[in-house]
Amino acid sequence: MTESIAFEEINKYIGENEAGLRQYVSLLIKANELARLTGPSDEETLWNGHIIDCAFALPLLPERGCVIDVGTGGGLPGLVWAICRPELRVTLLDSITRKCAQVERIAALMGLRNVEVVCSRSEDYAKKNLEKFDAAAARAVCAAGILAEYLAPFVKTKGKLIAFKGPKAQEELAAVGNKWKTLGLSQPRLVSYELDEMSRCFVVWNKVGPLPKGMPRRPGMAEKFPWYR
Ligand SMILES: C[S@@+](CC[C@H](N)C(=O)[O-])C[C@H]1O[C@@H](n2cnc3c(N)ncnc32)[C@H](O)[C@@H]1O
Incomplete structure (x- = not known):
């Protein structure tokens, strides 16, 4: 792993947006x-x-355009990004209605x-929104492949x-080996950061080519029949 993000790189985002981020925390406590x-x-x-943790990814985001947070739960990381980077358009996606309702409410109360x-x-959602975003991200959703x-x-x-x-990144990537091109992706790079003395990382791929025929598949197929096996 050669790249890393230091706390100093994200400190300015946190400092400049602390009031908004603190408001989000208090709304999240109530929503919980x-x-x-x-x-x-x-x-x-x-x-x-x-x-x-979510703020650590801010230096990786595009300068402008739109990003999607897949499996946002309570708005993590998408709401943190929307607060700190108001020039980005952020789509927060989750399949659970009650979570979406709370996140929608928080965004409205914050005037985002x-x-x-x-x-x-x-x-x-991918079927109707193919190649619409400049970046797509997820936190705590499923294995990398x-x-x-x-x-x-x-x-x-x-x-x-x-x-x-977290620590399982290398293992999850090893399960796929060098087959990423099949999905139109570059080989992944790892960008490390440290939080609470725990070593964490981002896995970052670039989209370099088209999707294979038949993708996106029906809900549930990705877990049931992993594309790389
Ligand atoms: C463990 S939670 C993580 C939530 C948030 N990203 C965080 O870091 O706190 C995983 C979320 O992903 C959502 N999820 C998992 N698979 C999904 C899918 N295929 N489409 C939409 N949402 C999905 C779940 O509903 C759940 O809210």
Whole structure:
């Protein structure tokens, strides 16, 4: 792993947007009481473990354009990005209606005009939104190989796929080997960062070619029949 992101690189985003990010945390705590959106939901855990974690990806995002957060749950990372990068249009996608309703409410209460919430399985939404986004990302959704199948259809050629990953990243990538080209993707690169003394990373692919015929597949097929096996 050669690349890394230091806390200093994201500190300015956090400093400039602290009021908005703190407001999001307090709305998320309230929303958690109505619909379980995240795990532990005290202010410190949300700030340190979720907000800062999501902010670490900010330097990887495109200068402008639109990005999609697949499996956004309570709006992570998409709402953090929408707050810190108001010039980006951010689509927050999740298949669970009660989560989407809460995220929509939070975005409305915060007056975020650059956010769209979509309640759908990613495979269904991808069919109608092929190659519409400059970047697609996901945090805590599924293993890298399966995730790449979810994200790749959304991304324009030369766009980016970003996956938040922990210590299992190398193992998940090894399961796919060097077959990424099949999905129209570059070989992945790993970008490391440190949070709470834990080593984490982003897996980043570039979209370099077309999707194979038959993709995106029906909901559920990606997990049942991994494309790389
Ligand atoms: C563990 S949660 C993570 C939520 C958030 N990204 C975070 O970091 O807190 C995973 C979310 O992905 C959603 N999800 C998983 N597969 C999906 C799919 N194929 N299409 C849409 N949403 C999906 C689930 O509904 C769930 O809300």
